[in-house]
Each structure stands twice: as structure tokens, then as C-alpha cells.
Amino acid sequence: MSVEEFRKGFGEDWQLSQFWYSAEFAARLAHLMAPIVSRSDVLVFISSPTAYVGFQHAYNRKQTYLLEYDRRFELIDAEEFVHYDLEEPLRVPEHLKGRVDFAVVDPPFLNEVTSRKVAETVKELLAPKGRVLLLTGRSIADAACGIYKEVADVELKETALKVEHAGGLANAFGAWASWPDAEKFGSEGT
Template sequence: MSVDEFRALFGEDWQLSQFWYSTPFATSLARFIRSLCPEPTTRVSFLCCPTGYVGFQHTNPLPETKLLEYDRRFGLFAGKNFVPYDIDEPEDVPAELKGTVELAVCDPPFLNEVTNKKLARTLSLILHPTKGRLVLLTSTSVEHLFPDIYGSAPLGPLYKSEIKVTHAGGIANNFGVWTSWKMKEGEKIPGFEE
């Protein structure tokens, strides 16, 4: 399923704080994420990030890619890769995911400290202790929380990238992308070279 097909079939539910990425951004993000997966067996998980998952699986599918999401509608296209996830139950994740995820891509549904702390708890359970990496897409309004919440490996520390997030319907908040590793200054980011 393409990002355009996804957006046409699954409308945003503002009660669930759903805001879909633009197709060009989701496609560029997919190329960037794929550049971080050297092996076809790389275990990737998208948390609260369905348009990121759709863009990735449409253009660069990997069999070990999971979508952890509250909205069960997404099980229709993710199939066996869909993992029901309630951020209010941060430790309720399948045992087979614990300590195995090499790359997590997250977009916290709410822009506050409580949500980020719950997400961080889940990430600390599922990320591989030595190979785990994090890509966090969220509003710059919560950036000041990151040192306390995502301060140590494998969650962080987090470094802000040059990537600019765009949403299909526009959004009032200024969004950014942070990674748990530092990119080299001036380094071209795959998918975002222009």
C-alpha cells in the first residue's frame, strides 16, 4: 500500500492525535531508514508512526519490520507485523520483541513529558542493548525533555538532525527528527540529499 492509498483509506483521527506525513516526506524517510539497515534481517519497529511504516514497507520492505500502534485498523495492512500497542501500558509488549529491535522509529502521539516517559519505557524494553538505535520524530516544543528521558544508551543521548518533517494536512507545531547517534557535520542524509 502506498502512502497516498493509506491516507485515502485511513483518515486521521484527531482524538488519537493522528497526523499523517506527506508522501514526499514519508518516501524520503523510508530511504533514510533503509540506509540504516545493512542486513535484510535488520529488526525495525515503528511506534506510533503508521505513515512512516507504510512508506517504508511500500518502498523498502523488510520482513522483520513491525508496527506498534494503538489503532487496530492498521492491522488490516500490516498483518502479522502489526503489534497492538497502548502507550498507557508501556511494558505490555510481546516477549519476542524484548531486547531485539535494532532500529526504532517513533512519533509520540502527544507532546508532553508523560507520553515521552512511557514511550521511553517501551523503548528501553525492546531496543537491543548494544545495537539498538532510535529515530524520534516529534515537536521541537518537547526537546527540552530529552536529556532526562532519552539520556542514555540505547535511547540516547539524542542529536537533532537537519531533517524537516512535513505533514500532509499541515500542522501548527514545528517538528524535527532526532537520532541516538551524531551525524557528521555536513553529511548528506540518504533520502534527504537535496
């Protein structure tokens, strides 16, 4: 399923703070991720269904999971869909605990409470050398980076990636990541 097909089939639910990425951004993100993840890596997309759809449309790989509250997305791939509830941040499948090599995270609400809950989930999921890509609003970024360091022991650096949403948002978004040279991720030439 392409991102355009996804957007037509599943409308954004603003009550769940769903704001889809543009098809171009989802494709670019997938293209940027592909060379830095191995075929054996376990990937999760937390609250970022358009990023998941864009990646799977381009690469259709196993061990790639969507953790999302909205159960409509189970229709995309029931085996890779994991119902995720912020109110139960540690309730994740046993087979993913401590095994996730790369997590793409876009918390649904731009506040510290949500950031802390998602960071708890990331801590539960991440493998010892796991990497995180956080896509979030610039208004919460400093606090979120501090929370991820405190809760999940993940040091995040701002990347060069420009985040684009389909409908445009009033909030400016950016991307922060946890691997060496992460600040180059999304720059021209990468």
C-alpha cells in the same frame, strides 16, 4: 500500499493525535533509512503508521513492525501489527524485547508523560546497539531528549531531517537520532 492509498483508506483520528506525514516525506524517510539498516535488522515504527507504510511500500521487508494503538491498521499486515497502548508501555511481544535494532518513534501527544511512557517502551525493545529516530514537536524536544537519556540510556542529537506532515501542523516538528553522525541524517547529499 502506498502512503496516498493509506491516507485515503484511513483518515486521521485527531482524538488519537494522528497526523499523517506527507507522501513525499514518508518516501524520503524510507530512502534515508534504507542504507543504514541491514536486512537482518529488526525495525519498529512506534505510533508512526505513515512512516511504516512509506518504508514497507518502498522495501517490503520482514522483521518490520508497526506498534500502534489504532487497531484499524492491523488490516495493513496482521503479522507485523502490534497493538500498543501507552498506558501499558512495557506490554510488548516477547520476541521483540531487547531485539530491536532500529526504532522510529513519533509519540502521539507532545508532553512529558507520553514521552516517558514511550521511552520505557523503547528501553524494553532496544537491542544493546539499537538506534532510535525520534520525530516530535520542537516544543517538547529538549525534555524528551532528557527523558530518553534518563529512562532508556539513549543519547539523542538533532538531525538535519525536515519533518513534513500532509495537512501542515501548527507545531514545528524535528528529528533527533542516537547513532554516530546522526546530525547529518536528512541533509542534502544523504
